[in-house]
Amino acid sequence: MLELAILGFLRDTPLHGYGLRKRLTALIGHVRPVAESTLYPALKRMETAGLLARATEPGAAAAPRHVLTLTEDGERELRRRLGTPERLDITDENRWFTLLAFLRHLEDPAAQAAVLLRRLAFLEEPSSFFLDGDRPLRAEELDDPFRRGILTVARATGRAETAWLRETVAALGTGATASGR
Amino acid sequence: MLELAILGFLRDTPLHGYGLRKRLTALIGHVRPVAESTLYPALKRMETAGLLARATEPGAAAAPRHVLTLTEDGERELRRRLGTPERLDITDENRWFTLLAFLRHLEDPAAQAAVLLRRLAFLEEPSSFFLDGDRPLRAEELDDPFRRGILTVARATGRAETAWLRETVAALGTGATASGR
DNA sequence: ACGCAGTACCTCGATCCCGATGTATCGTCA
DNA sequence: TGACGATACATCGGGATCGAGGTACTGCGT
Structure with a gap:
């Protein structure tokens, strides 16, 4: 990073x-x-x-x-x-933001879109935060407000970022160039 | 962590x-x-x-x-x-979520609320991601769509978490107990 | 009969990271 | 005059982390 x-x-x-x-x-x-x-x-x-x-x-x-x-x-x-990031660069928020901060240097819009799509795929993976024995627990089953908070915030973040990613990928695709500078 | x-x-x-x-x-x-x-x-x-x-x-x-x-x-x-976390536990999302996952073990609602308030204070600090020379750049000045994305997503996340924090702190304060379990 | 995945633990070496500390100059405020 | 903070660079030792590898047993599929 x-x-x-x-x-x-x-x-x-x-x-x-x-x-x-x-x-x-x-x-x-x-x-x-x-x-x-x-x-x-x-x-x-x-x-x-x-x-x-x-x-x-x-x-x-x-x-x-x-x-x-x-x-x-x-x-x-x-x-x-930038073009072939390792998994951690995609999954870890700090690393991902760092990568985003310099993604414009990749220049090729298709390559940029491909990277964004990897992040999108990651965000769409189902994830379970907590286990009861071996069974994953869903948000509704949690009576711990703090753990529910984690899921609430994670969902809101995911939604916002997913929307932005889709928008930006679309813009890159139509050639409505997002290359900036 | x-x-x-x-x-x-x-x-x-x-x-x-x-x-x-x-x-x-x-x-x-x-x-x-x-x-x-x-x-x-x-x-x-x-x-x-x-x-x-x-x-x-x-x-x-x-x-x-x-x-x-x-x-x-x-x-x-x-x-x-849990009760006296270091700054990194408050600022780094991964560490903060880890702390949240176990905050219920603190038991005292006032102590729990105090920790949430530290995170709230951090989220309300003004932060500038990018510099032009020495001057911090605002979102509107960025023509890089990826950097604008960072700010967009960060703002959405911040809003969602701030709302959740305020809600939860209030619930802890009124004794409308959020202790769970 | 064999391999492979899962359970369960451990070590080693390379690398990375950090706090403490040191050096040196400049400008500013008291 | 002297303290302080910013500019500017660097080393050292201790500690954390990780990938690669090793040991050993169970159970399943083929």
Whole structure:
């Protein structure tokens, strides 16, 4: 998730670590803060892997800034992660939102629609949250208001997102282009 | 999150590792599967910490089953985690749902309401997902349909959950008891 | 007779993540 | 003058997580 966001932000514009951190914090920080001690090693990792290039730009304010740019391999990797996401990217809300935030970089509307359809398929899978022994429990059987709340909220979320997904997939299909920018 | 769920399930009834795994998979597995190699070390950790007791029950089917029970320390720890959750338990949806799934074990309606109010306060915090330089961008300024989707879905979810929270807090307050069971 | 899926438990190594801590400069407010 | 917060980068150690693999038995289908 972190790496996807880094690739996505750098696809927009070169940034130094600190600027990246600001954007990451705005995107997912309110839900899951990103520690500096996670970001910098990640950048090093990705640089070693050839996804990022680092241009040291001395002076300015305080320490020398390392301006990071996406390499061609990095762009390819971004497209790969967006176009053929792993299951967790589809199922986990945080990861899914991160992916959505950069899906426009996929460019091909059909490929974008395919990704949205995977999420739609996941949302339409029946899911049972609680078991009584081995038997799954339905919402109406729960006398726990908090557990009922989980189901209530999950259903409302599912409905809203399903509607948005269908709408957007349709728009992508008709060529009523949703490519933006 | 894992440990909270373990404490919560064992509060309901003693279980062996495999049964625990079944329940964990039902609760959060569709979003984030729990690997066995995460569960068993976690159980060992918690047993060492004195939160769990293990009764070896030989035979039955195949390998000897280790039936796990919550100790008194374990119950105290569960109440502590439910009553004074850390920020991540409030902000991260997965963790929050896990907490909700066991909030009834807190028993005191006022304490339950206090936890719900923390989530409510978080949902009412203004949040900006995207930056243009340093300036936060509002939904209407986005020409990216996917990013607009993030905001659309997040708003719908927020509204549904806020409504449910207010309702439930009110019910807890009036003593129109929501304690269930 | 054999394989395979399910039940049930466990270990190892690689990787990732995080809190604490350190370095250094700049601008602002008191 | 001095404290503080923001900018900017980095390391270290401890801990959590995971995939791959291993052990062992039962029961079903073919």
